[in-house]
Amino acid sequence: xxxxxxxxxxxxxxxxxxxxxxxxxxxxxxxxxxxxxxxxxxxxxxxxxxxxxxxxxxxxxxxxxxxxxxxxxxxxxxxxxxxxxxxxxxxxxxxxxxxxxxxxxxxxxxxx
Amino acid sequence: xxxxxxxxxxxxxxxxxxxxxxxxxxxxxxxxxxxxxxxxxxxxxxxxxxxxxxxxxxxxxxxxxxxxxxxxxxxxxxxxxxxxxxxxxxxxxxxxxxxxxxxxxxxxxxxxxx
Numbered sequence: 001x002x003x004x005x006x007x008x009x010x011x012x013x014x015x016x017x018x019x020x021x022x023x024x025x026x027x028x029x030x031x032x033x034x035x036x037x038x039x040x041x042x043x044x045x046x047x048x049x050x051x052x053x054x055x056x057x058x059x060x061x062x063x064x065x066x067x068x069x070x071x072x073x074x075x076x077x078x079x080x081x082x083x084x085x086x087x088x089x090x091x092x093x094x095x096x097x098x099x100x101x102x103x104x105x106x107x108x109x110x111x112x
Numbered sequence: 113x114x115x116x117x118x119x120x121x122x123x124x125x126x127x128x129x130x131x132x133x134x135x136x137x138x139x140x141x142x143x144x145x146x147x148x149x150x151x152x153x154x155x156x157x158x159x160x161x162x163x164x165x166x167x168x169x170x171x172x173x174x175x176x177x178x179x180x181x182x183x184x185x186x187x188x189x190x191x192x193x194x195x196x197x198x199x200x201x202x203x204x205x206x207x208x209x210x211x212x213x214x215x216x217x218x219x220x221x222x223x224x225x226x
Contacts, residue, residue, distance in 0.1 A: 042201050042216030056213050088153055100146055103155040
């Protein structure tokens with residue numbers, strides 16, 4: 001079975017640009033979450049979606065937005081990129097309930 | 113707010129040594145607790161979990177016991193291997209307005225030498 005898949009794997013953008021990151025959850029998983037991991041730190045929660053509705057939002061500016069589609073895949077959008085947005089962006093999916101998440105390998109975003 | 117504190121790394125051990133990585137938490141309520149492992153260049157893998165007090169999670173020789181009285185979830189392994197070299201993250205999850213979002217510690221880097 002396929003795990004959580006994310007695309008692209010690597011991305012280089014210029015300050016001020018916009019970026020869209022994509023995630024496909026494990027089949028049967030209806031909940032998708034996004035995390036930002038800055039080098040040397042633990043992942044920070046950005047968003048959680050379940051059944052296409054936002055169920056939680058971390059402490060990130062409005063430049064960050066996300067959505068979930070009817071097939072449960074998800075997009076993370078970041079506008080007006082800053083150098084500080086350079087990080088590994090991780091997507092995770094789970095069945096409903098508190099049973100732990102399965103993470104994808106992430107998208108490495110570099111803002112120059 | 114809810115938080116997780118892990119021991120600072122890096123931790124360097126010889127193969128077959130005993131491993132302990134300390135993790136304590138602060139939470140309003142009764143969280144579930146997790147250990148995740150991240151190998152170089154990869155995403156996170158769930159190593160083990162415990163959902164209530166006194167539960168013991170175990171996997172691949174690693175163990176951790178949910179201790180409510182000391183708010184701890186220390187990771188242990190009796191005999192580490194070179195292949196265990198990775199970064200280990202302790203995390204908690206609560207049904208809050210973030211809907212079971214994971215709250216991670218800063219991670220502990222482990223290097224096992226032959």
